[in-house]
Amino acid sequence: THFGFQQVPVNEKASKVADVFHSVASKYDIMNDLMSGGVHRLWKRFTIDLSAVRKGQRVLDIAGGTGDLTKQFSKLVGSEGQVILADINSSMLEVGRERLTNLGLTNNIEYVQANAECLPFEDNSFDLITIAFGLRNVTDKDKALRSMLRVLKPGGRLLVLEFSKPTNPLLEKMYDTYSFSLLPKMGQLVAGDAESYQYLAESIRMHPDQETLKDMMKDAGFVRCDYHNMTGGIVALHKGIKP
Ligand code: SAM
Numbered sequence: 001t002h003f004g005f006q007q008v009p010v011n012e013k014a015s016k017v018a019d020v021f022h023s024v025a026s027k028y029d030i031m032n033d034l035m036s037g038g039v040h041r042l043w044k045r046f047t048i049d050l051s052a053v054r055k056g057q058r059v060l061d062i063a064g065g066t067g068d069l070t071k072q073f074s075k076l077v078g079s080e081g082q083v084i085l086a087d088i089n090s091s092m093l094e095v096g097r098e099r100l101t102n103l104g105l106t107n108n109i110e111y112v113q114a115n116a117e118c119l120p121f122e123d124n125s126f127d128l129i130t131i132a133f134g135l136r137n138v139t140d141k142d143k144a145l146r147s148m149l150r151v152l153k154p155g156g157r158l159l160v161l162e163f164s165k166p167t168n169p170l171l172e173k174m175y176d177t178y179s180f181s182l183l184p185k186m187g188q189l190v191a192g193d194a195e196s197y198q199y200l201a202e203s204i205r206m207h208p209d210q211e212t213l214k215d216m217m218k219d220a221g222f223v224r225c226d227y228h229n230m231t232g233g234i235v236a237l238h239k240g241i242k243p
Contacts, residue, residue: 005213009217014088014139016199017088017089017137018088018089018198019196020199021065021091022089022091023191023193023196024191024193025089025094026091026095027190027191028065028066028092028095028129029066030190031186031197034186035183035186036213039231040068041068042230043231043235044072044161046228047132047161048069048072048076049129050159050228050237051073051128051130051159053073053076053127053128054076055076055077055078055081056077056078056080056081057076057081057083057127058077058081058126058127059073059077059081059083059084059128059129059130060083060084060086060119060128060129060130060132060151061073061083061084061085061086061130061131062114062116062119062120062129062130062131062237063086063087063088063133063134063135063137063147064087064132064140065089065092065133065134066096066099067096067097067100069130070083070085070100071100071103071105072094072175073128073130074100074105074108075105078108079107079108081108082108082109084109084110084112084121085111086111086112086116087113087114088113088114088115088116088142089113093111093113096111097111108223116131116135116147117139117140117143117147118143119147119150119151121149124148124151124152124153124154124188125151125152125153126151126152126156127152127153128157128159129152129158129161130161130163131144131158131162132160132161133162135162135213136162136163136203136204136207137203141208141216142216142219142220145158145175145216145217145220145222146220146221149221149222149242152242154243156241157240158222158242159237159239160213160237160239161212161235162207162235163207163234164207164210164227164229164234164236165209165210165232165233166233167232168233171232171233171234175234176205179196179204179205180201183198183200184197184198184201185198187200208229210229213227213236213238214226214227217238217240220240221239221242222240223240224239224241225229225238225239226238226239227239
């Protein structure tokens with residue numbers, strides 16, 4: 001075990017993902033800013049705004065990593081509310097916990113090592129669930145979506161922030177060049193780790209596009225599913241409601 005979080009059994013894809021995030025955890029925040037030119041902050045800001053989270057609510061930030069979203073939710077739900085930062089990876093969770101604790105956010109955040117495919121929470125227990133740049137790493141996405149549906153309260157919403165398919169072919173071409181040649185080089189230069197960033201590019205290309213993910217959410221049982229493209233579809237924010 002790392003840092004006393006409970007270990008979970010993993011399959012091959014999961015163990016690859018685990019290696020990647022153990023390896024990048026300490027450099028994760030700086031790499032995020034570098035690779036996206038800081039734009040990930042805007043994508044996250046938009047997600048927070050759309051979440052419409054209010055005081056006293058219970059929020060689950062699954063695959064929450066170093067806690068960018070949790071940090072904002074913690075301020076929004078106040079002391080009567082609660083935010084759970086859940087992640088499968090103990091290194092990411094530890095970086096997140098240390099970072100948010102250092103910011104003095106201690107009264108309403110809990111840290112849980114958990115797999116999105118089998119969330120260890122009660123049925124109908126969250127007003128909002130977010131998964132940001134996490135779903136593409138999950139082995140069984142359908143299972144994860146159903147697990148999220150189960151723990152949401154009726155009327156509660158799921159927000160999935162994830163890389164998607166650029167809507168313009170020229171942009172797609174440029175973006176492909178960027179992710180497959182520049183990204184691994186930056187990973188090597190800054191984090192001494194080209195392989196993890198090669199994985200990142202591959203996982204982005206493999207991830208379902210806008211309409212496919214929307215259909216997957218419907219199939220899992222979400223209603224009023226819709227999405228909003230950002231930065232020309234490089235990223236999309238999907239929304240679904242538990243009936
Ligand atoms: N949400 C954060 C953000 O937007 O900055 C972190 C995103 S990071 C790219 C992806 C995170 O997903 C990693 O922390 C990784 O450990 C986590 N993850 C991967 N597979 C997971 C799973 N099956 N269940 C829960 N978390 C998972």
